[in-house]
Amino acid sequence: MPRVTEQHRAARKEQILDATMRCVAREGFHKTSMAQIIEESGLSAGAVYVYFRSKRDIIAAIAERAISTIQPMVDSPPQLADPPSPSEIIEMITTAVVEHAQSLEVDVTRVAVAIWGEALRDESIREIAVEVFGRIRTVLAASIQAQKDRGTLAPSTDVNNAAKTLFSLMPGFILQRLILNDVAPASYAAGARALGIP
Amino acid sequence: MPRVTEQHRAARKEQILDATMRCVAREGFHKTSMAQIIEESGLSAGAVYVYFRSKRDIIAAIAERAISTIQPMVDSPPQLADPPSPSEIIEMITTAVVEHAQSLEVDVTRVAVAIWGEALRDESIREIAVEVFGRIRTVLAASIQAQKDRGTLAPSTDVNNAAKTLFSLMPGFILQRLILNDVAPASYAAGARALGIP
Amino acid sequence: MPRVTEQHRAARKEQILDATMRCVAREGFHKTSMAQIIEESGLSAGAVYVYFRSKRDIIAAIAERAISTIQPMVDSPPQLADPPSPSEIIEMITTAVVEHAQSLEVDVTRVAVAIWGEALRDESIREIAVEVFGRIRTVLAASIQAQKDRGTLAPSTDVNNAAKTLFSLMPGFILQRLILNDVAPASYAAGARALGIP
Amino acid sequence: MPRVTEQHRAARKEQILDATMRCVAREGFHKTSMAQIIEESGLSAGAVYVYFRSKRDIIAAIAERAISTIQPMVDSPPQLADPPSPSEIIEMITTAVVEHAQSLEVDVTRVAVAIWGEALRDESIREIAVEVFGRIRTVLAASIQAQKDRGTLAPSTDVNNAAKTLFSLMPGFILQRLILNDVAPASYAAGARALGIP
DNA sequence: GATGAATGAGAATTCATTCAT
DNA sequence: GATGAATGAATTCTCATTCAT
Numbered sequence: 069m070p071r072v073t074e075q076h077r078a079a080r081k082e083q084i085l086d087a088t089m090r091c092v093a094r095e096g097f098h099k100t101s102m103a104q105i106i107e108e109s110g111l112s113a114g115a116v117y118v119y120f121r122s123k124r125d126i127i128a129a130i131a132e133r134a135i136s137t138i139q140p141m142v143d144s145p146p147q148l149a150d151p152p153s154p155s156e157i158i159e160m161i162t163t164a165v166v167e168h169a170q171s172l173e174v175d176v177t178r179v180a181v182a183i184w185g186e187a188l189r190d191e192s193i194r195e196i197a198v199e200v201f202g203r204i205r206t207v208l209a210a211s212i213q214a215q216k217d218r219g220t221l222a223p224s225t226d227v228n229n230a231a232k233t234l235f236s237l238m239p240g241f242i243l244q245r246l247i248l249n250d251v252a253p254a255s256y257a258a259g260a261r262a263l264g265i266p
Numbered sequence: 267m268p269r270v271t272e273q274h275r276a277a278r279k280e281q282i283l284d285a286t287m288r289c290v291a292r293e294g295f296h297k298t299s300m301a302q303i304i305e306e307s308g309l310s311a312g313a314v315y316v317y318f319r320s321k322r323d324i325i326a327a328i329a330e331r332a333i334s335t336i337q338p339m340v341d342s343p344p345q346l347a348d349p350p351s352p353s354e355i356i357e358m359i360t361t362a363v364v365e366h367a368q369s370l371e372v373d374v375t376r377v378a379v380a381i382w383g384e385a386l387r388d389e390s391i392r393e394i395a396v397e398v399f400g401r402i403r404t405v406l407a408a409s410i411q412a413q414k415d416r417g418t419l420a421p422s423t424d425v426n427n428a429a430k431t432l433f434s435l436m437p438g439f440i441l442q443r444l445i446l447n448d449v450a451p452a453s454y455a456a457g458a459r460a461l462g463i464p
Numbered sequence: 465m466p467r468v469t470e471q472h473r474a475a476r477k478e479q480i481l482d483a484t485m486r487c488v489a490r491e492g493f494h495k496t497s498m499a500q501i502i503e504e505s506g507l508s509a510g511a512v513y514v515y516f517r518s519k520r521d522i523i524a525a526i527a528e529r530a531i532s533t534i535q536p537m538v539d540s541p542p543q544l545a546d547p548p549s550p551s552e553i554i555e556m557i558t559t560a561v562v563e564h565a566q567s568l569e570v571d572v573t574r575v576a577v578a579i580w581g582e583a584l585r586d587e588s589i590r591e592i593a594v595e596v597f598g599r600i601r602t603v604l605a606a607s608i609q610a611q612k613d614r615g616t617l618a619p620s621t622d623v624n625n626a627a628k629t630l631f632s633l634m635p636g637f638i639l640q641r642l643i644l645n646d647v648a649p650a651s652y653a654a655g656a657r658a659l660g661i662p
Numbered sequence: 663m664p665r666v667t668e669q670h671r672a673a674r675k676e677q678i679l680d681a682t683m684r685c686v687a688r689e690g691f692h693k694t695s696m697a698q699i700i701e702e703s704g705l706s707a708g709a710v711y712v713y714f715r716s717k718r719d720i721i722a723a724i725a726e727r728a729i730s731t732i733q734p735m736v737d738s739p740p741q742l743a744d745p746p747s748p749s750e751i752i753e754m755i756t757t758a759v760v761e762h763a764q765s766l767e768v769d770v771t772r773v774a775v776a777i778w779g780e781a782l783r784d785e786s787i788r789e790i791a792v793e794v795f796g797r798i799r800t801v802l803a804a805s806i807q808a809q810k811d812r813g814t815l816a817p818s819t820d821v822n823n824a825a826k827t828l829f830s831l832m833p834g835f836i837l838q839r840l841i842l843n844d845v846a847p848a849s850y851a852a853g854a855r856a857l858g859i860p
Numbered sequence: 861g862a863t864g865a866a867t868g869a870g871a872a873t874t875c876a877t878t879c880a881t
Numbered sequence: 882g883a884t885g886a887a888t889g890a891a892t893t894c895t896c897a898t899t900c901a902t
Contacts, residue, residue: 076886080886094387095387096296096383096384096386096387097296098294098295098296098297099296099387101870101871101872102871102872102873103870103871103872111887111888112887112888112889113872113873113874113888113889113890114873114874114875114886114887114888114889115886115887115888117872117873117874118885118886118887121873122872122873123871123872123873154461178386181382181383181386182383182386184379184382184383184441184445185294185379185380185382185383186294187444187445188294188376188379188380188444188445189292189293189294189297194445197445198445198446201441201442201445201446202446212461221460221461221462222460224460225460226453226456226457226460229453229454229456229457229460230457230460230461231457232442232448232449232453232454232457233435233438233454233457233458233460233461234457234461235438235442236434236435236436236437236438236439236441236442237431237434237435237438238434238438239434239437239438239441240431240433240434240435240436240437240438241434243382243399243434243437244399244430244433244434246385246386247382247385247386247392247395247396247399248396248399248400250430251430255424255427255430256427256430256431258424258427259424259427259428259429259430259431259432260431262419262420262422262423262424262427262428262431263352263410263419263428263431263432263461263462263463263464264419264461264462264463264464265461265462265463266461266462299895299896299897300896300897300898301895301896301897304864309862309863310862310863310864311863311864311865311897311898311899312861312862312863312864312899312900313861313862313863315897315898315899316861316862320897320898321896321897321898490783491783492692492779492780492782492783493692494690494691494692494693495692495783497874497875497876498875498876498877499874499875499876502885507883507884508883508884508885509876509877509878509884509885509886510878510879510882510883510884510885511882511883511884513876513877513878514882514883518876518877519875519876519877550857574782577778577779577782578779578782580775580778580779580837580841581690581775581776581778581779582690583840583841584690584772584775584776584840584841585688585689585690585693590841593841594841594842597837597838597841597842598842608857617856617857617858618856620856621856622849622852622853622856625849625850625852625853625856626853626856626857627853628838628844628845628849628850628853629831629834629850629853629854629856629857630853630857631834631838632830632831632832632833632834632835632837632838633827633830633834634830634834635830635833635834635837636827636829636830636831636832636833636834637830639778639795639830639833640795640826640829640830642781642782643778643781643782643788643791643792643795644792644795644796646826647826651820651823651826652823652826652827654820654823655820655823655824655825655826655827655828656827658815658816658818658819658820658823658824658827659748659806659815659824659827659828659857659858659859659860660815660857660858660859660860661857661858661859662857662858670865674865695891695892695893696892696893696894697891697892697893705866705867706866706867706868707867707868707869707893707894707895708865708866708867708868708894708895708896709865709866709867711893711894711895712864712865712866715894716893716894717892717893717894862902863900863901863902864900864901864902865899865900865901865902866898866899866900866901867896867897867898867899867900868896868897868898869895869896869897870894870895870896870897871893871894871895871896872892872893872894872895873891873892873893873894874890874891874892874893875888875889875890875891875892876888876890876891877887877888877889878886878887878888879884879885879886879887879888880884880885880886880887881883881884881885881886
């Protein structure tokens with residue numbers, strides 16, 4: 069099959085990564101064997117290794133996917149004239165997370181937890197996590213700054229500190245949803261407001 | 267069998283679990299091999315299998331340890347007449363977490379992340395996580411209730427929802443500390459207060 | 465098909481064999497993969513398999529090349545009136561070997577060692593080696609016969625036995641040059657003469 | 663099986679190396695798979711890897727064996743008052759080689775050829791070959807020196823050069839025996855004497 | 861109870877070769 | 882003829898677990 073397009077290559081890579089996501093969401097990175105990925109992808113062992121040099125590379129690619137998966141979730145809908153408040157952002161993101169998780173065959177949040185674990189033992193995965201965390205925090209910091217400008221938050225507010233604290237609501241939601249399964253975007257955001265978060 | 271033997275058994279189990287904690291903090295559960303645990307514990311393969319029937323059992327025991335490790339952290343110091351406020355609790359727990367992590371040779375928070383991942387694929391580990399999460403949430407709910415009683419939080423506050431949101435600050439702190447390494451208990455609690463959390 | 469195509473075929477085969485020689489000189493036959501040969505030759509996998517049916521065929525072709533490579537080395541320069549003496553032949557051949565090895569990008573003697581190994585497990589490679597060894601021995605036998613005729617060697621000399629012994633000086637030189645790297649044609653021939661070889 | 667002696671370990675290693683020798687004599691190093699070694703040794707995969715960390719280690723151990731295998735062959739029988747002459751040494755060594763090859767189930771000379779090939783691509787194997795070659799050359803040099811002292815060889819003889827040339831008779835004999843199968847110790851040594859070697 | 865050698869299924873990866881385009 | 886993606890058996894090595902001593 070000569071003259072195979074870049075498109076074809078990209079599609080195959082997606083095929084492998086899609087299969088891997090399904091496996092990892094179920095079993096985590098290290099309980100997912102290459103044999104499972106191969107089986108799930110419908111390709112042969114050799115084919116998988118044409119597109120990825122090692123299992124580590126596949127894991128890294130999965131982690132990188134998180135960046136592009138998260139991005140549309142954290143980007144505020146452009147039609148909003150006013151920047152959303154922190155609790156609104158929380159509700160927006162958690163809603164997007166839940167919807168995404170339910171619409172696809174894989175729950176990305178399960179993969180996210182696997183990535184957190186991998187970030188602790190693989191520096192290059194950690195770097196990817198650093199970037200994702202940073203992007204989310206930036207969005208949250210902008211919202212906090214807007215509240216401060218508007219007077220809803222005290223002028224003395226340290227935006228970065230507040231963003232770090234606010235950021236926690238994202239992984240905390242994911243974790244409680246997956247393990248306790250008793251959180252929902254609306255009530256979670258309501259809880260944030262009840263605590264005083266604008 | 268006399269008590270001495272029971273003590274011996276317990277000591278041996280601790281020895282194995284201590285060794286495992288060190289390994290898991292470094293590499294996670296699945297990159298930790300039984301050979302590593304055996305080597306690190308200084309015991310023989312056979313001996314380890316006398317005290318634990320399988321690697322899964324060791325992982326479960328490690329997860330159960332989290333309960334007793336967390337308990338003293340979340341229990342408010344008894345000398346305090348007033349129950350601490352939510353942000354005070356956050357600062358207390360995060361401080362305890364950081365101090366614990368620095369004083370011991372293993373950073374328990376790294377093991378915690380490994381447990382979160384394992385809870386997604388092993389129901390019995392999930393049950394343990396459910397219990398740990400529940401205990402922490404209970405402490406937080408009590409504090410929120412106290413604030414509500416005192417009038418610091420609105421009477422309409424849904425204590426459970428607020429506790430769920432507040433709970434997130436714990437795993438969120440752990441994750442940011444391990445991956446971004448730019449959070450500290452005092453400023454983190456300050457961030458919480460800046461956001462309006464009492 | 466016109467002649468041009470035949471030339472083309474031959475050129476392509478050379479291209480593949482040249483590439484293989486480079487690989488084999490480095491790593492031997494079995495550590496040289498088809499992928500390396502394909503890469504080194506600049507052709508596609510399919511193209512290589514058009515010219516050679518299998519890796520074994522390529523190895524066999526490499527071995528056959530040895531025949532034509534060795535031939536000009538063992539053939540005495542025709543201008544010499546007198547046939548050279550055994551030690552002179554040794555010096556001529558070893559000199560040719562060293563010069564050849566240095567002038568080309570591949571050291572054929574390294575390939576020769578690989579062929580010796582392969583001859584032990586593949587009958588058809590052995591047959592090729594038999595032919596090469598035989599040709600060299602024939603040249604040496606002729607020289608010994610000439611010495612005998614001239615009276616430099618005893619009339620009782622068994623020409624064939626002497627040729628077998630003399631033959632050893634060739635692989636022995638190659639091996640010591642490659643592994644110990646402390647032999648040179650002139651001193652090697654001098655050593656032969658010191659031992660009494662005319 | 664606790665309290666396993668060093669003897670036991672050594673015996674197991676021998677068992678694995680014996681099996682490997684049989685395989686390598688047949689197929690060379692790289693056509694011998696770990697599966698074959700495992701099968702031939704009668705052990706399990708895991709057991710083999712308890713004694714050798716990798717296939718490379720096994721190959722290295724096989725090469726090291728050559729040293730101790732060669733040593734008794736090159737050591738002159740101590741009862742000889744006079745040191746043997748070069749051609750006598752050649753006959754002794756080649757006789758020992760042939761007898762050894764016929765008495766054991768493996769022909770060590772076939773393994774030797776495999777080692778020569780491996781020495782060209784693995785530095786540590788080369789080092790072992792250097793040592794073996796050096797030992798043989800030392801024995802030959804001593805014999806040449808004795809001949810020189812006795813006046814059988816010219817006083818101008820460069821002992822080292824002559825030893826290098828003489829050394830070649832060993833690998834040359836091995837190679838001709840394995841590939842052409844038309845050499846025998848007695849006639850080979852006779853050939854050496856016919857060429858003038860004392 | 862303790863030991864640690866042994867097991868063998870399973871892991872990741874490679875490789876000679878094929879064949880649809 | 883030429884391409885190079887695809888194949889899948891084979892390769893090296895690991896690992897949780899067992900059991901004779």
